[in-house]
Amino acid sequence: MSDILEKGISLRGVTKTYGSTVALAQLDLDLCPGEVLGVAGPNGAGKSTLVRMIAGEERPTLGELTFDGRPWSPSVEWQAVAVVHQEPQLFPNLTVAENVMVGREGTGSRRPRLGSADAAVMEALGIGHLKNKLLEDCSLATQQRTEIARAVARDSKVFLFDEPNSALTAEESDELFREIRKLAETGRIVVLVTHRLEDLVAHCNRVAVVRDGRVRTILEGDALTEEGLARQLVVDSTMTDAADSVAERKRDPDAPPVFTARGWTLPGVFAGIDLDGPPNEIIALMGVEGSGARELLRSLAGLDRCSGRLTIGSLSGMEAVDRYTAYVPATRQFSLYSNYSVGENLLVRLGRPEIAGMAFALKKRQMKTLAESAVQRFMVKTETTTQPIRSLSGGNQQKVAIAQALNCSPKLLLLEEPTRGVDIHSKSEIYRLLQTYVEEGNTVLMFCTEVLEIYEAADRVHVVSEGRLSPALSIADYDHVEQLATDITRLEGEQRSGAVAG
């Protein structure tokens, strides 16, 4: 076990602790050139720490890293390692091309210009035509592809992909994985960290399963299957099968809908949308970036002024939006307050009379009770309600973000990619939270980019393309996720050609 790899990177006995928390415990791992190594593990297992360690963003508390047999500190030779992060870490104030070039501007005093090699890389990733656009004006998918382009253009020896395709469509991820395999074939070290098991199985030579800060097992060859990985990931956990939780729910077909939108229009984005939200239902909106699906969801949260009629309960228009809807953005940075504790984050959307009384004075004792009951009710894994929000794992932060919205008891919950970058365990807990919530007579509307998520969580799905809504597909009609995926793709195609014809 302790012999050092001749070529490639070896980690031996690597330990990393943060305070009393052990992120990595005596981890051994070999990264070989020419293959794609997958890393899987539940949230909080130490995956992100492992990536940061190899990227040189963290130093091991104990243990050592070697590169081609010699001791190696990635924080010194940082150019050797390129990381494509889960959340793009780029310069929003620069153009796409400048972001690709940054750090390699050369030593001249003139403003750097885009080289032909960089241009080719950008072209290959489909962002060539956007090169002069400011990054902050680009969609999340483009931003991530820019980060990938930058990593590719740097020609580094080690490539770390941390959930690189979580915001990409199926087509875009296929392109990305082609690039990833090409990198490995040219003798580079490629590491892929993702929650998507099908990607690990399809694109990796070996997959290391990390749990509790150690490599529990490495799957390769015939042993590398989705079922095998899923089993390894959930060993010891008491989670119930996600499919079980989508139990038969009582549904009254005559019950009045929670919300109705008629002729809902945002000029240039979507037009004439008619949508009903029956109680006890989770409705998914599926669509690629620019299809209008995301914008439709956000408009129901009152973020864009739309024309048309919207009624929720007895109220209509903005009044209904303000009173009865709650919106959870796709990135946690837009819903959590890093200066606040877990408890304060859970309560921050409340007001009078829940957490404040006479003269707007805070009811401190009641806040403590409310926070503690919210932690229980929303299954947030935290030691106390007073610890900083950043001390929680990503999956638990996501639970807090959703709980924050649910705490103000909306009738219509609007979610964007509710389980993006979340481990299987937290994912099934989040789905259970949503189930419980809709069973109380409410409606969830969520924007999704993954068919599997829709299959596991939703009751029906509308496909949005070119700003138009497809008829609903009922998830209960499908026995396999593959069939659903096929039908969704077909609907998308039909709508697009319909839009061209019309």
Place this chain on the structure above:
Amino acid sequence: MAPTETPQAAAQGPAFRAAGKATLDVALRVGGLFAAVIVVAIIFIIINPAFANPNLGVSVLRSMSSVAIMAMGLTLVIVVGEIDLSFGAMYGLAANSLAVMWIVGGLPVYFAIPAVLIIGALVGLFNGVLVTSIKIPSFIVTLGSYNLLYGLSLWVTNSGTFNPVYPPPGSTMDQGQLDFFIGLTQNVGPYRLSIEVFWMLGIAVVVGFLLHRTLFGFRLTAIGGNPTAGQLARLPVKRYKILAFVLCGVLASIAGMLDFSFIQTTQPDIGLSQTFPVFAAVIIGGASLSGGKGTIIGTLGGALLLAELQIGLALLSPGPHVQQIFLGAVTIGAVALDLFLTRVRKSRAA
């Protein structure tokens, strides 16, 4: 980040330690600040034993009062993630417009004082609306209003100075009004403590309650921590930011009037030089310029430390340059020390 699946009994320990951690951090921060105040006092007394004198303590408290009142207003603005450079000029405009309305215009002081408070609120409203509705960065808006308000001060006073005890020739002051106005800050008790100190303490209780114990303060801090999240969660971001600016303007005008009452003379440019000491007090008090962090007790401690240094050094009279150099060194030193101690605490928590 590994899940700490410890048995119930073992989990009790870390759970207990982590409880109230944020509160503990603030307590340590403020405790350190007041320890520094005591250490500095002891050093001064060692240098000159005659400094161990209650009258000196009383004058430190008096001289920190107006700085502290302005600093509390600034704390609100900084907590919500904005900046105000105009409060010093507002302090000057408050004293000068009060002087003009009362001494020159003959408006009874009982009406002139509320009028000045309204001017302070309007200036805050002006700053707040430009920042939130027209979305001009607050640094620029308040840099502008700093100059604007100083210009107004020069204009209304016609660049003159005023003293209600010695009104301009031809006009006479009502003795009752004069007594009332000077009485606002008169010295009381055996140590001749100015009532201005009680104004400061009263305001500290009100603003401290507002920031730390009300929904307003809770949301203000949240908005300062993550304005985008506040907006998406439909917190009243605009309204709260405007309110913070309004309170800052009102508090600056209170400070200006109280100092006028104590000193009894105004010049067009008073208050301008207070801008940076007030900032220093807020920063030494532990507020973060990036928003979401700041306490009233910390701000008071910052103002106290600065006033102590200022008076101590003035009496040792090594020259005005030393005070200025100390002000700079203490500001940077306090923040550096704070960052250092935070890191120590974090690694100690291991």
